[in-house]
Amino acid sequence: MNPGEEKILLSHGNGGRMMHRLIENLFLKYFENTILNEQTDAAILPTDSPGIAFTTDSFVVDPLFFPGGNIGKLAVCGTVNDLAVSGADPRYISVSFIIEEGFLMKELELIVKSLSEEARKAQVIIVTGDTKVVNQGKCDKLFINTAGIGSVRKENRLVSKAQNIQPGDLILINGTIGDHGMAVMSARESFNFKTRVVSDCASLNHLIREVLDQSSTIKFMRDPTRGGVATVLNELAGKTGLGIEIEESALPVNRGVTAMCELLGFDPLYIANEGKVLIVTNPMEGNHILEIMKKNKLGKQSAIIGRITSDHPGKVVLKTETGGRRIIDSLTGDPLPRIC
Amino acid sequence: MNPGEEKILLSHGNGGRMMHRLIENLFLKYFENTILNEQTDAAILPTDSPGIAFTTDSFVVDPLFFPGGNIGKLAVCGTVNDLAVSGADPRYISVSFIIEEGFLMKELELIVKSLSEEARKAQVIIVTGDTKVVNQGKCDKLFINTAGIGSVRKENRLVSKAQNIQPGDLILINGTIGDHGMAVMSARESFNFKTRVVSDCASLNHLIREVLDQSSTIKFMRDPTRGGVATVLNELAGKTGLGIEIEESALPVNRGVTAMCELLGFDPLYIANEGKVLIVTNPMEGNHILEIMKKNKLGKQSAIIGRITSDHPGKVVLKTETGGRRIIDSLTGDPLPRIC
Numbered sequence: 204m205n206p207g208e209e210k211i212l213l214s215h216g217n218g219g220r221m222m223h224r225l226i227e228n229l230f231l232k233y234f235e236n237t238i239l240n241e242q243t244d245a246a247i248l249p250t251d252s253p254g255i256a257f258t259t260d261s262f263v264v265d266p267l268f269f270p271g272g273n274i275g276k277l278a279v280c281g282t283v284n285d286l287a288v289s290g291a292d293p294r295y296i297s298v299s300f301i302i303e304e305g306f307l308m309k310e311l312e313l314i315v316k317s318l319s320e321e322a323r324k325a326q327v328i329i330v331t332g333d334t335k336v337v338n339q340g341k342c343d344k345l346f347i348n349t350a351g352i353g354s355v356r357k358e359n360r361l362v363s364k365a366q367n368i369q370p371g372d373l374i375l376i377n378g379t380i381g382d383h384g385m386a387v388m389s390a391r392e393s394f395n396f397k398t399r400v401v402s403d404c405a406s407l408n409h410l411i412r413e414v415l416d417q418s419s420t421i422k423f424m425r426d427p428t429r430g431g432v433a434t435v436l437n438e439l440a441g442k443t444g445l446g447i448e449i450e451e452s453a454l455p456v457n458r459g460v461t462a463m464c465e466l467l468g469f470d471p472l473y474i475a476n477e478g479k480v481l482i483v484t485n486p487m488e489g490n491h492i493l494e495i496m497k498k499n500k501l502g503k504q505s506a507i508i509g510r511i512t513s514d515h516p517g518k519v520v521l522k523t524e525t526g527g528r529r530i531i532d533s534l535t536g537d538p539l540p541r542i543c
Numbered sequence: 544m545n546p547g548e549e550k551i552l553l554s555h556g557n558g559g560r561m562m563h564r565l566i567e568n569l570f571l572k573y574f575e576n577t578i579l580n581e582q583t584d585a586a587i588l589p590t591d592s593p594g595i596a597f598t599t600d601s602f603v604v605d606p607l608f609f610p611g612g613n614i615g616k617l618a619v620c621g622t623v624n625d626l627a628v629s630g631a632d633p634r635y636i637s638v639s640f641i642i643e644e645g646f647l648m649k650e651l652e653l654i655v656k657s658l659s660e661e662a663r664k665a666q667v668i669i670v671t672g673d674t675k676v677v678n679q680g681k682c683d684k685l686f687i688n689t690a691g692i693g694s695v696r697k698e699n700r701l702v703s704k705a706q707n708i709q710p711g712d713l714i715l716i717n718g719t720i721g722d723h724g725m726a727v728m729s730a731r732e733s734f735n736f737k738t739r740v741v742s743d744c745a746s747l748n749h750l751i752r753e754v755l756d757q758s759s760t761i762k763f764m765r766d767p768t769r770g771g772v773a774t775v776l777n778e779l780a781g782k783t784g785l786g787i788e789i790e791e792s793a794l795p796v797n798r799g800v801t802a803m804c805e806l807l808g809f810d811p812l813y814i815a816n817e818g819k820v821l822i823v824t825n826p827m828e829g830n831h832i833l834e835i836m837k838k839n840k841l842g843k844q845s846a847i848i849g850r851i852t853s854d855h856p857g858k859v860v861l862k863t864e865t866g867g868r869r870i871i872d873s874l875t876g877d878p879l880p881r882i883c
Contacts, residue, residue, distance in 0.1 A: 209648040215676050225674065229652060233659035255595065259637035259690050260673045263682075297599035297690050301641070308549040312569060319573035333600045333688075334565065336555050337881060342603075343681040348673075350599050350637050350690030541677060 256291035258282055259350035265541040267314065267345060269390040271382075271402030272477075274347055275318030277543060280406045280477055281428065282351040283325045287408035288424040288480055290362040290415065291353030293325060299333040299348040306344055314345070325406035327351065362415070365423040365483070368443045370513040372422060373489040375482045377410060377496050378403065378504040379455040380432055381471035383478070384542050385463045400459040405478030410499040414482065417495050423483035426476070428543055430534045433472040435481055436509075436519045437533040447519040449509035449531065472521070473534050475542045483511065596631035598622055599690040605881040607654065607685055609730040611722075611742030612817075614687055615658030617883060620746050620817055621768065622691040623665045627748035628764040628820055630702040630755065631693030633665060639673040639688040646684055654685070665746035667691065702755070705763040705823070708783045712762060712851040713829040715822040717750060717836050718743065718844040719795040720772055721811035723818070724882050725803045740799040745818030750839040754822065757835050763823035766816070768883055770874045773812040775821055776849075776859045777873040787859040789849035789871065812861070813874055815882045823851065 215225045231240065262278045272280075279296065286293040298318065302311070322329055386402035407426065415421060427435045432449075440447045449472075456471050464471050478501060484492050489507050496502035514520075519531040555565045571580065602618045612620075619636065626633040638658065642651070662669055726742035747766065755761060767775045772789075780787045789812075796811050804811050818841060824832050829847050836842035854860075859871040 210645050212644060212676070215642070215674065229648075229655055233655050255692075257635060257637065257690075257692055258671050259639045259688065261639045261641050261675050261688060263641060263675045263677050265681075295597060297597065299599045299601045299688050299690075301601050301603060301686055302555070304552065305550050308569075315569055315573050331598050334555065335601050335603045335686075335881075336552070337603050337683060340680070341605075341683040341881075342686070343677060346641055346675075346682070346686070348599065348601060348639050348688035348690075350597075350639075350688075352595075352597055352692065541675075541681075 254355040256289050256353040258285040261348040263346050270386045272404040275314035276321045278347040278349045279321035282349040283406040284426040286351050286353035287411040291355045293327045293353045295330045295352040296327050297331045297350040301335045301346040303342050303344050304339045362424045368422050371486050372511040374509040377502040379457045381460040381474035384474035385460045403478035410501050420484050420488040431473040433531045434534050440517050446512040446515040448512050449521045451523045453508045455504045594695040596629050596693040598625040601688040603686050610726045612744035615654035616661045618687040618689045619661035622689040623746040624766040626691050626693035627751040631695045633667045633693045635670045635692040636667050637671045637690045641675045641686040643682050644679045702764045708762050710853040711826050714849040717842040719797045721800040721814035724814035725800045743818035750841050760824045760828040771813040773871045774874050780857050786852040786855040788852050789861045791863045793848045795844045
């Protein structure tokens with residue numbers, strides 16, 4: 204193939220290897236600066252103390268409505284969570300709509316309403332916005348972009364940087380995995396599932412604040428959205444040069460998600476979540492943090508799912524329930540496009 | 544028509560009356576808060592001094608490349624200018640792409656490159672971003688959202704609020720009108736123009752900073768993008784309850800734009816600009832500010848184009864070159880969709 208004819212593929216937008224390459228080879232090539240180079244979910248902006256965090260996300264989920272939420276709620280949670288895992292308190296968001304001509308006003312109202320409700324819940328203020336309308340057939344109903352600003356407390360500035368991680372450190376998650384991706388799948392017309400899978404879509408800033416306020420040992424936090432838990436852990440293994448070991452028996456997975464994944468040939472470790480956070484802390488603090496998380500209604504099913512290890516550096520290994528060991532690679536291709 | 548069946552029309556995204564209604568009746572209904580209620584181009588966020596400004600815009604221009612620029616350059620200029628007219632110094636921007644599967648990598652690279660070049664020119668830093676890819680046919684090649692943060696100096700906080708405007712105040716613009724809209728039109732395949740119309744797409748923050756640094760009498764600034772000069776002036780007349788009088792003979796318009804407008808039945812006053820700013824100041828300062836503007840290369844053709852009046856309150860009137868008077872109403876419908 205002529206290199207000039209290289210095309211954008213679905214997998215360029217999936218959060219995995221191809222998107223990483225696109226960012227490295229194209230965006231960073233032109234945009235590179237010390238702040239962007241950090242490649243954290245939200246940019247930490249040097250200002251007078253306290254610093255501010257700034258992030259953005261576009262949402263193209265299909266369908267717009269799914270069990271447990273819609274694109275509006277999702278657009279708030281996604282940006283709020285990106286700020287929260289950076290150690291910031293989300294404060295302000297922008298909302299920008301690209302709408303297909305002919306889109307039903309009442310559907311837009313439902314979406315705007317749930318956007319506003321979720322913003323209230325998360326205690327963020329929508330302070331600016333934009334609307335574009337394109338001709339029929341030129342976009343798929345509705346896309347939403349949100350950008351967000353959060354205030355950063357000095358002591359929390361490092362949680363997105365994965366510094367000081369050591370073998371023995373524990374990996375926690377605040378509940379079941381794969382719910383969002385499977386809920387969106389189940390809402391697609393082509394799949395006629397009668398499942399009860401509901402998206403986990405939720406703003407995690409309050410839970411995360413509770414954890415940060417009661418522990419100073421958090422070494423890393425990230426929300427496993429596109430690409431799932433497997434992708435975040437692979438990035439972490441790559442960044443630290445250490446190995447990661449996950450216990451299959453410790454992974455919380457809802458029965459409906461397990462059933463759908465088996466039927467469709469998916470692995471829940473790769474499925475998007477929209478209300479989950481992965482936390483790395485030192486071994487002494489694991490149970491203390493688990494308790495804090497379990498007290499929050501978004502953390503009832505929290506679990507310690509694995510640990511950092513000096514074995515197999517750079518690799519994520521799953522210890523299966525039957526005693527086997529399987530390498531969990533980074534995502535390639537995009538099994539589930541337009542999940543967020 | 545059943546009110547539940549009301550549909551989004553192209554004119555809901557045109558910057559004119561229908562969009563205003565959508566914002567008033569839907570977005571403000573749910574989002575309302577003291578900051579958003581200001582409805583300025585960028586949100587002024589209360590923080591420790593100095594405050595920060597925060598804005599967002601999505602870009603869906605068709606075609607992606609046009610004489611004088613492309614969607615990437617436009618995405619920087621649009622957000623930089625929204626911050627600058629709010630009296631802020633643009634500092635940080637986010638960039639979010641929604642890309643159609645199959646989009647040519649080399650075209651994306653051209654766009655990313657010019658985005659980066661314009662950011663450098665404007666001295667803003669791209670600090671965060673996002674990429675989504677959708678299936679072929681689900682968006683029209685490429686959409687870009689940018690959000691921006693600027694630092695606000697205390698003394699410039701009021702320029703977007705149109706306070707203290709009085710009859711006799713002068714209205715200035717930094718050059719010719721209608722260039723961007725007509726340049727994009729000329730690039731559309733269906734129009735086979737051999738014109739030399741070039742978009743005015745430019746970052747105005749340096750010009751605006753020069754003006755603000757050398758004069759404390761600026762009462763209002765706004766960039767006349769979608770809906771053109773006519774729409775901004777109508778908003779201003781409505782907001783102040785005063786009349787506005789524009790001199791047709793004083794309006795700078797390029798010959799190519801005049802020719803295209805005559806041929807197509809457009810009025811340059813309604814055509815989008817992407818490198819223009821309207822400034823209101825007191826009558827004593829008009830010439831001083833004009834001189835400052837003319838010294839900047841983006842202000843060579845600056846002109847005093849009209850004044851605030853106590854006649855015809857709330858209305859914008861054009862004094863034609865032949866001595867007639869014509870009411871310039873707000874834009875309804877969208878004669879030129881997807882111009883930015």
